[in-house]
Amino acid sequence: MHNMQMRNDKEGSMSPGIGSHFSQCSHWGLHRILIIPYVLLILTLVGILAVLAYDVGSAALKRLTEERVQETISRIGQAIERHMLGSGATLEAAFPAGEEAPDHLEEEADI
Secondary structure, three states: OOOOEEEEOOOEEEEEHHHHHHHOOOOOOOOHHHHHHHHHHHHHHHHOOOOOHHHHHHHHHHHHHHHHHHHHHHHHHHHHHHHHHHHHHHHHHHOOOOOOOOOOOHOOOOO
């Protein structure tokens, strides 16, 4: 009960014995003491949302990149197939099946 006794402060008003704690906070003002938790809450929420947005964006970017790489690989494979089919047709026209190719092409060409 010793700390809880009422005593006079400099202005002459009555304050509790534990008033030293309140007098330390009084220079901040009540509105600052009440606003600081909300500001910290908002900053925390913004930070959490930023981290989540970054993670979701990274995952989406990774998925899109993998899709584009697979699409590019598929297109390259199709182009190679078409090229090989064209090459096969050219070789078939130059050297029909059942006919042996000469050892040296220079001998048969008119160069």
